[in-house]
Amino acid sequence: MTDNSRTAFADRIDPVRAWSTRRTYRAADFRPDELVAAKAGRRVSVVLPARNEETTVGLIVEALRTELVIGVPLIDELVVVDSHSTDSTAAVAVGAGARVVAQGEILPALGDVPGKGEALWKSLAATDGDIVVFLDSDLREFDTDFAVGLLGPLLTEPGVVFCKGAFDRPLDDGRTVLPAGGGRVTELVARPLLATHWPALTGFIQPLGGEYAGTRAALESIPFAGAYGVDIGILIDLYEEYGLDALAQVDLGRRVHRNSPDSALSVMAMHQHLAVLERLRRHGRAAWGGGGVGLGSGDGVSVGDGDDEPGDTLTLHRRDAETGEFVSESIRVAPGERPPMREVRAR
Ligand SMILES: O=c1ccn([C@@H]2O[C@H](COP(=O)(O)OP(=O)(O)O[C@H]3O[C@H](CO)[C@@H](O)[C@H](O)[C@H]3O)[C@@H](O)[C@H]2O)c(=O)[nH]1
Numbered sequence: 132m133t134d135n136s137r138t139a140f141a142d143r144i145d146p147v148r149a150w151s152t153r154r155t156y157r158a159a160d161f162r163p164d165e166l167v168a169a170k171a172g173r174r175v176s177v178v179l180p181a182r183n184e185e186t187t188v189g190l191i192v193e194a195l196r197t198e199l200v201i202g203v204p205l206i207d208e209l210v211v212v213d214s215h216s217t218d219s220t221a222a223v224a225v226g227a228g229a230r231v232v233a234q235g236e237i238l239p240a241l242g243d244v245p246g247k248g249e250a251l252w253k254s255l256a257a258t259d260g261d262i263v264v265f266l267d268s269d270l271r272e273f274d275t276d277f278a279v280g281l282l283g284p285l286l287t288e289p290g291v292v293f294c295k296g297a298f299d300r301p302l303d304d305g306r307t308v309l310p311a312g313g314g315r316v317t318e319l320v321a322r323p324l325l326a327t328h329w330p331a332l333t334g335f336i337q338p339l340g341g342e343y344a345g346t347r348a349a350l351e352s353i354p355f356a357g358a359y360g361v362d363i364g365i366l367i368d369l370y371e372e373y374g375l376d377a378l379a380q381v382d383l384g385r386r387v388h389r390n391s392p393d394s395a396l397s398v399m400a401m402h403q404h405l406a407v408l409e410r411l412r413r414h415g416r417a418a419w420g421g422g423g424v425g426l427g428s429g430d431g432v433s434v435g436d437g438d439d440e441p442g443d444t445l446t447l448h449r450r451d452a453e454t455g456e457f458v459s460e461s462i463r464v465a466p467g468e469r470p471p472m473r474e475v476r477a478r
């Protein structure tokens with residue numbers, strides 16, 4: 132067996148590994164000036180969804196503007212979607228040179244649902260780039276190579292419609308920093324869900340990361356899940372629509388962000404579950420019949436709006452420090468879904 136045929140054989144039996152070898156890039160592989168030339172008339176929009184990010188958003192905008200808007204003309208449009216911030220996020224972002232749009236003011240006739248999914252979905256209506264880059268605005272130690280790396284495969288590899296960041300993520304609990312302890316929802320929820328239902332996507336190192344880029348045509352062709360279900364939803368839907376080889380990932384090194392408490396991550400995990408369930412249903416991948424998931428009606432527990440709907444109420448428990456008793460809180464988690472933006476445009 133020659134080396135080539137050995138590789139071809141290995142690729143046939145392990146397509147995820149083959150994809151990973153072929154479609155994993157490094158940010159250092161790409162130079163901003165070379166990417167400017169590779170744009171060939173295409174426009175690039177960078178979108179930062181931001182809810183109460185006054186401490187970080189300014190530095191990110193300033194770095195992008197200085198290096199990739201003024202320094203080299205890689206980014207044509209730099210937009211912060213202000214997602215109902217109650218701090219000075221919008222003013223800071225404007226001061227740093229971004230165009231700021233309020234989430235609630237984009238497509239006002241369609242109403243407004245709180246959450247990150249809505250901010251990303253609506254950003255498509257507020258920007259016009261042929262390629263859209265999403266970056267979280269709570270990133271610390273931000274490096275503009277994030278944007279360069281995400282754009283690299285999209286601008287230089289024909290057939291790639293989407294590129295997701297891969298990185299190490301430290302976990303800082305306020306006392307200690309674990310160098311690779313982050314990504315708790317990723318490891319405990321997203322990875323097992325993908326392994327169970329979309330094993331082709333298991334080569335993605337950070338399936339939940341908020342740093343990714345896509346062609347407008349691709350991003351507008353799929354529905355967007357609400358809130359924190361949006362990222363895994365985009366990954367799954369683009370895979371279903373365009374196939375694995377149209378998706379890429381790029382090594383961005385290390386990503387430091389604000390680590391949320393476990394209770395917030397429970398809600399985020401539920402968003403993942405709901406987004407995945409909706410996609411199992413829509414792509415016909417559900418292994419069960421029409422009886423729904425969760426507790427059956429025989430248990431006397433109502434599941435969602437009817438027995439065919441997934442549950443939408445998350446109950447969190449904690450021991451009250453004063454009374455010493457357990458206290459339970461039920462939260463309605465119904466992030467919803469938005470239709471493909473191209474359908475909205477067509478209307
Ligand atoms: O209602 C909201 C909530 C958040 N954000 C912004 O969205 C980004 C990510 O939110 P964050 O709360 O920091 O999420 P993480 O805890 O960092 O969650 C990770 O996992 C999520 C689920 O996949 C992704 O959405 C995130 O991008 C990813 O960083 C930040 O810029 C926020 O300001 C909004 O715009 N609107």
Ligand SMILES: O=C(O)[C@H](O)COP(=O)(O)O
Nearest residue numbers: 313314315316317339390
């Ligand atoms: O992506 C995730 O898994 C969640 O955002 C949690 O990330 P963290 O554990 O790094 O805070």
